[in-house]
Amino acid sequence: MKFFKKSDILIAAVLLIVSLGVYLVYDSIYGQSETRAEIYYYSELAKTVELNSGETGNFSISQEPDVVFHISDDGTIAFVESDCPDKVCIKTGALDSVGQYAACLPNGVVLKIVPAGERNVEDPDIVVGR
16 A cells, blocks of 8 residues: 555645745745844834844843843844843743744843834744744
């Protein structure tokens, strides 16, 4: 008894090629090198940080000083300290790609990576996964 027919392998190969093509198109459109981080406090924009400026260090927003962010010289940003009980925001790790986000829900803080230039309706709001 055969597990696979030739047509099954052909369908799998076509799906793999189409998936790779979609990924490459998405990456060429949204894989911008110039990014910035937007930090929201209860849905209000609290701070915008350019990620490709070469600056490094820790900072917090005035609305929630117990939540601390770290920006690296490689263009990534991450939560490093928070007084929330579960620390999911810290476990998210460093963000660097347009559409990635991390949230500290107990403190009402959302960190979102967006394109550095003008935004338009075709820019992704949020990307799930990596």
